[in-house]
Amino acid sequence: MCRPAGTAAVPMSQWVPDWTGASASVKGTVVLPTREELERVGCWFDADRAVGAEMTAFKREARWRQHQWAVEVLGITSFGTHPGRSRNAAGTRLLTPNGTKLNVGDADNGKNFLTPAIHAIAMARAAPDNFEPHQTLDVTRLRRDLLSSMPMAFNLFGEASLPNNADARARLATLFGVGVGDPSEIVFEWSPARRDPAYTRDRTAFDVALRIGDPTGPRTVVGIETKYHEHSTNDHFPRATDPVARRRFREQTDFLVALSVRSAVFRAGWQDRVLETDLRQIWRDHLLALSMRDHSQLWTSDTRYVLIHPERNVSFRAATQAYASLLTDGDTSFRALTLETVVDAAFATASATQAAFIRRYLW
Secondary structure (H helix, E strand, C coil), X not given: CCCCCCCCCCCHHHCCCCCCCCCCEEECCEEECCHHHHHHCCCCCHHHCCCCHHHHHHHHHHHHHXXXXXXXXXXXXXXXXXXXXXXXXXXXXXXXXXXXXXXXXXXXXXXXXXXXXXXXXXXXXXXXXXXXXXXCCCHHHHHHECCCHHHHHHHHHCHHHCCCCHHHHHHHHHHHCCCCCCCEEEEEEECCCCCCCCCCCCCCCEEEEEEECCCCCCEEEEEEEECCCCCCCCCCCCCCCCHHHHHHHHHHHHHHHHHHHHHCCECCCHHHHCCCCCHHHHHHHHHHHHHHHCCCCCECCCCEEEEEECCCCHHHHHHHHHHHCCECCCCCCEEEEEHHHHHHHHCCCCCXXXXXXXXXXXX
């Protein structure tokens, strides 16, 4: 841990955030790192800037905490890199040290996962034999990125996905507002069918899906999106210099709007507040669950979408509140829950894995 000379190391549980970035800040006995100290350990990036000081502070602290967790808990002393913006004389992008990216050896040893069992679950899903058509699972990010919400999803729901852990799945079903049923299962990075016009006709998938009921159908599905360090941003719109991509984007938007109208869960005027804003990402994920409801022989009308984010992620807190206000009274197809709320349901009471998850992600 980098800190001013003569100061003692401070346990993570005692940290108080004050991210001015200019100089060391002292609150009582707590010494917070400066920008220079964070840069020294690869933990200061422009990408952590977000709209509003509170969200930027959370993102910077989340990165630092993940780095410190790896150092203090795992004993890691060297970290990986990512391609930076600078280039050498040959035009090759130079590598930038990244204190929240594992090196290859630690990634191979499953250090991004809380237990060997969760590591095995993640690697089984990432195996070529389990590849789903048109999937977008980034295996490198899954294995190496400490901050990514993708490995966090496995760390949060991995134990609950074990065949003998129906109790955890029942707790989660209750929390998500659907009926407890048998059999039940949890799967990762899942879609009923990517690029299929019967659903959303794109590559949208759920990070996690809780599937309840007889596989012959109809089954209830809770499609889950997990967010951690990221903030809510607009989709990438095609550039004016690519008219083909822009036409396809407009056609896909029209397709999704028609699906939205057919669902009858949106209030009048919703399009102006969604289609060209940061709510579009939430809308697209939500529509996957809504499109499933159209196939009553396969999926029940209780099928829904849940977005999970930390309480301190004020960006997604605001975005989900804004999105929920666009839905009709009594709608059951969308819910937003804090990560803090879900932790109690996902793990057995006072389990070692739960304690490890809280220390790593919720401090």
